[in-house]
Amino acid sequence: MKSTLVFLGSVNGLLLILETMLFWSSCVKAQVVSDGTLNTTVNSANAQNFIIENGTVVNNNLFHSFSQFSIPTGGSATFDLGNTPNISTIFSRVTGGSISHIDGLIQSINHQNPVNLFLINPSGIIFGGNAQININGSFIASTASSIKFADGSQFSTKEPTEPLLTVSIPIGLQIGANSGAIQVQGSGHNITRVGLSLLNRRAAKHTGLQVAPGRTLALVAGNISLDGGLLIADSGQIDLTALSNGEWILGQGNKFSTVNTTPNTQFGNIHLQSAALVDVSGMKSGTVQLRGRNITLQDGSMIVGQSLGEQISGDIQVIGTQSLVISGTNPAVSSRIATQSLGDGRGGNINISVPRLLLHDGGTIVAQTFSAADSGDINIQANDFIGMRGSSAVDATDLSAITTATFNTGSSGKLTVSTNILDIRDGAQITNSTLGKGNASHLIINANKLINIQGNSNAAISNSAIVSNSFGEGNGGQILVNTPILQLKNGGAILSSGYSSGNAGDITINAKESVEIVNSSTFDFSPVGTTFLNSRISSDIVTPPDFLQAILGLPTIATGNSGSIVINTHQITLTNGASVSVANTAPRKNGQANVGDLKITTNYLTLQGRSRLLADTFSSEGGNIQLQIGDLLLLRDNSSISTTAGLQETGGNGGNININTKFLVAVPDENSDITANAFSGKGGLIRINAQGIFGIETSENLTKRSDITAFSQQNPLLNGEIIINTPNADISNELAALPTNVVDVSRLITQGCAASTVANRQSPSQFIITGRGGIPPQPNHALRVPAIAVSENTLTTNTPNKHLNITPIFEANSWTFDHQGQVTLNFIPKPHIANKCYGSEKN
Numbered sequence: 001m002k003s004t005l006v007f008l009g010s011v012n013g014l015l016l017i018l019e020t021m022l023f024w025s026s027c028v029k030a031q032v033v034s035d036g037t038l039n040t041t042v043n044s045a046n047a048q049n050f051i052i053e054n055g056t057v058v059n060n061n062l063f064h065s066f067s068q069f070s071i072p073t074g075g076s077a078t079f080d081l082g083n084t085p086n087i088s089t090i091f092s093r094v095t096g097g098s099i100s101h102i103d104g105l106i107q108s109i110n111h112q113n114p115v116n117l118f119l120i121n122p123s124g125i126i127f128g129g130n131a132q133i134n135i136n137g138s139f140i141a142s143t144a145s146s147i148k149f150a151d152g153s154q155f156s157t158k159e160p161t162e163p164l165l166t167v168s169i170p171i172g173l174q175i176g177a178n179s180g181a182i183q184v185q186g187s188g189h190n191i192t193r194v195g196l197s198l199l200n201r202r203a204a205k206h207t208g209l210q211v212a213p214g215r216t217l218a219l220v221a222g223n224i225s226l227d228g229g230l231l232i233a234d235s236g237q238i239d240l241t242a243l244s245n246g247e248w249i250l251g252q253g254n255k256f257s258t259v260n261t262t263p264n265t266q267f268g269n270i271h272l273q274s275a276a277l278v279d280v281s282g283m284k285s286g287t288v289q290l291r292g293r294n295i296t297l298q299d300g301s302m303i304v305g306q307s308l309g310e311q312i313s314g315d316i317q318v319i320g321t322q323s324l325v326i327s328g329t330n331p332a333v334s335s336r337i338a339t340q341s342l343g344d345g346r347g348g349n350i351n352i353s354v355p356r357l358l359l360h361d362g363g364t365i366v367a368q369t370f371s372a373a374d375s376g377d378i379n380i381q382a383n384d385f386i387g388m389r390g391s392s393a394v395d396a397t398d399l400s401a402i403t404t405a406t407f408n409t410g411s412s413g414k415l416t417v418s419t420n421i422l423d424i425r426d427g428a429q430i431t432n433s434t435l436g437k438g439n440a441s442h443l444i445i446n447a448n449k450l451i452n453i454q455g456n457s458n459a460a461i462s463n464s465a466i467v468s469n470s471f472g473e474g475n476g477g478q479i480l481v482n483t484p485i486l487q488l489k490n491g492g493a494i495l496s497s498g499y500s501s502g503n504a505g506d507i508t509i510n511a512k513e514s515v516e517i518v519n520s521s522t523f524d525f526s527p528v529g530t531t532f533l534n535s536r537i538s539s540d541i542v543t544p545p546d547f548l549q550a551i552l553g554l555p556t557i558a559t560g561n562s563g564s565i566v567i568n569t570h571q572i573t574l575t576n577g578a579s580v581s582v583a584n585t586a587p588r589k590n591g592q593a594n595v596g597d598l599k600i601t602t603n604y605l606t607l608q609g610r611s612r613l614l615a616d617t618f619s620s621e622g623g624n625i626q627l628q629i630g631d632l633l634l635l636r637d638n639s640s641i642s643t644t645a646g647l648q649e650t651g652g653n654g655g656n657i658n659i660n661t662k663f664l665v666a667v668p669d670e671n672s673d674i675t676a677n678a679f680s681g682k683g684g685l686i687r688i689n690a691q692g693i694f695g696i697e698t699s700e701n702l703t704k705r706s707d708i709t710a711f712s713q714q715n716p717l718l719n720g721e722i723i724i725n726t727p728n729a730d731i732s733n734e735l736a737a738l739p740t741n742v743v744d745v746s747r748l749i750t751q752g753c754a755a756s757t758v759a760n761r762q763s764p765s766q767f768i769i770t771g772r773g774g775i776p777p778q779p780n781h782a783l784r785v786p787a788i789a790v791s792e793n794t795l796t797t798n799t800p801n802k803h804l805n806i807t808p809i810f811e812a813n814s815w816t817f818d819h820q821g822q823v824t825l826n827f828i829p830k831p832h833i834a835n836k837c838y839g840s841e842k843n
């Protein structure tokens with residue numbers, strides 16, 4: 001077969017072309033040939049279909065050995081067990097050193113029991129787009145060098161002449177140092193997305209590699225790639241392990257396989273592309289395990305487990321020694337790992353353990369329920385880094401996300417993410433939400449170093465966020481965030497909002513070092529009252545945006561209650577329209593809604609550039625804000641702290657604000673306010689305990705200056721209360737009584753210059769004190785400045801005929817206290833003053 005070789009710019013591209021050339025050229029002469037070491041018989045009438053008989057039987061195991069094992073397109077390899085009908089497992093090895101190319105059917109006939117099939121070829125195996133499996137047991141294909149048994153014996157490709165003395169239960173595979181690869185080719189799945197995320201699995205069951213319901217399909221090789229290939233195990237188990245120089249131990253029952261390693265063990269790569277599919281859906285969702293070095297799902301490739309019945313589903317587990325990357329989309333759906341419950345059985349869990357996890361361009365990890373059953377949990381351990389970016393290029397609502405959700409009466413599963421650094425950008429989200437009557441569960445984020453959540457000013461569809469929202473009757477879940485540093489920038493957010501009748505959840509943030517919530521000066525953040533895309537932390541009840549009303553069928557007015565927010569950090573800064581809120585801004589004509597509390601414990605809290613702390617309501621009781629600040633609360637540039645209630649006539653009472661700090665500082669002319677106002681109800685209570693308050697004053701009305709207000713707009717008799725405590729330090733024990741009379745110090749001044757005479761002029765030396773200096777007459781009197789005044793030309797000597805013309809600049813050389821508490825000062829003139837002393841007649 002003549003071919004043209006094109007270099008694609010990478011070694012992988014070159015290898016892919018070579019593999020494709022080899023595959024199609026070898027299909028012309030594909031064949032199944034016995035190597036003669038065992039009693040294997042191969043018959044072929046037309047070089048397309050091969051009948052495999054006899055072999056060597058040990059107990060209930062049948063052994064076959066081939067020098068070649070390849071099936072052309074449209075051909076078949078049939079294991080005829082008419083002579084051995086009672087066997088339960090077929091062990092097949094390929095010893096000739098050539099890759100197995102399989103583009104036809106592998107099947108078994110004429111047996112009484114379900115039959116499992118092992119096929120090992122250390123040189124590699126390629127399953128073409130027409131490859132199929134028709135056996136009623138499990139299928140394990142591997143590039144292992146041998147199969148290990150419980151009694152210590154092995155069925156090896158390296159020593160094909162070894163006798164089979166005793167064989168017991170197979171326990172695993174021995175993978176050599178130069179283990180080949182397994183590739184599964186195909187045209188990709190045709191699964192589509194219904195609504196937000198329900199998967200319509202229309203993939204034809206007769207395509208791809210498929211085992212009988214409840215059985216295992218395992219591929220174990222140095223590297224594994226699915227290029228549009230389909231692996232299907234209805235309610236069964238699929239295991240993909242990329243390994244060399246190690247031992248793969250077969251899992252028993254529903255348990256996952258394990259790996260025994262050596263110092264030379266290496267894990268290979270697992271790559272799913274071109275809408276490849278791993279599917280264990282069925283009456284119960286089966287189990288899936290991927291184990292390798294770098295694991296990649298791209299181009300709409302999927303790992304799926306849908307549960308249609310009453311049984312509890314199995315789990316999906318991914319273990320990588322370097323990375324897991326889920327990215328990209330096909331025209332119908334983005335790449336994802338998904339479990340979904342559509343019956344009465346609980347959905348499957350998703351467990352991921354990798355150093356680095358990357359979700360790009362709509363890549364998704366999701367556990368959902370569309371029934372009365374709960375969805376599965378998601379547990380992610382990415383020790384180094386988690387990076388999430390953007391949405392699908394085909395559908396902007398298909399976000400890169402880690403998600404648990406309920407669309408019915410079942411609860412969403414618990415979502416736990418642990419890493420060193422979590423970086424979320426460009427609309428990606430971690431969510432645990434309800435869109436039905438079921439409640440959302442807990443969402444827990446642990447980051448040992450940093451959480452950075454950053455939006456995109458050009459993306460108007462969503463915040464980059466950690467979210468637990470309620471879009472239905474169910475309540476939003478609790479959010480717990482633990483990290484040293486939390487950064488929310490340009491639309492980055494932590495949200496628990498209610499858009500219908502369900503309540504928003506509580507949010508707790510423990511950030512040992514700092515919390516920064518900021519929109520850049522160029523970011524076009526939303527104005528006050530429409531904070532949908534702002535950087536913020538919020539547990540709010542809000543009016544759904546028009547596009548959400550259209551997509552989800554939400555009501556125009558939300559009626560749930562907001563949750564509470566607790567933030568513990570050393571320093572928190574809000575900039576350029578950023579906010580922390582437990583507000584209820586959805587208008588309602590009848591009924592009241594509760595608003596949660598906002599509690600912040602920190603040493604430094606700064607609000608600047610129209611930033612806000614809010615516990616406001618539109619038509620009900622304002623919430624409460626409690627600030628425990630060790631050192632400084634700073635308000636700048638139209639920022640505010642507010643528990644205002646009632647933006648319409650049905651409004652309730654203003655909430656309470658309790659602030660404890662050393663210093664409360666605002667700029668008077670920058671219109672930063674602390675308010676607990678009400679429209680027609682009673683104003684709230686504002687209590688401030690501080691050592692000093694600067695730049696902000698109480699007022700009966702809001703002005704253009706910085707104000708503290710708690711009024712009732714419609715009824716002054718219902719104005720709230722403002723209590724400000726600024727206790728002075730008790731220094732009474734530090735004060736010493738001062739004498740009433742000024743000390744006569746004329747004889748206590750040290751003479752600074754020698755006597756000199758000026759004709760016809762003489763005067764005694766004088767030191768004049770004009771006041772008490774920096775100490776006021778009484779402790780509650782104002783300071784008197786300047787402290788001591790000495791008039792010019794008042795100090796002279798009493799030396800006859802000599803005059804000193806001295807400018808009054810002196811330093812106290814020393815001072816003493818006598819037993820009556822009187823102070824004696826000793827002055828000497830500075831050098832430049834001494835030069836003005838004249839001591840001779842001619843001067």
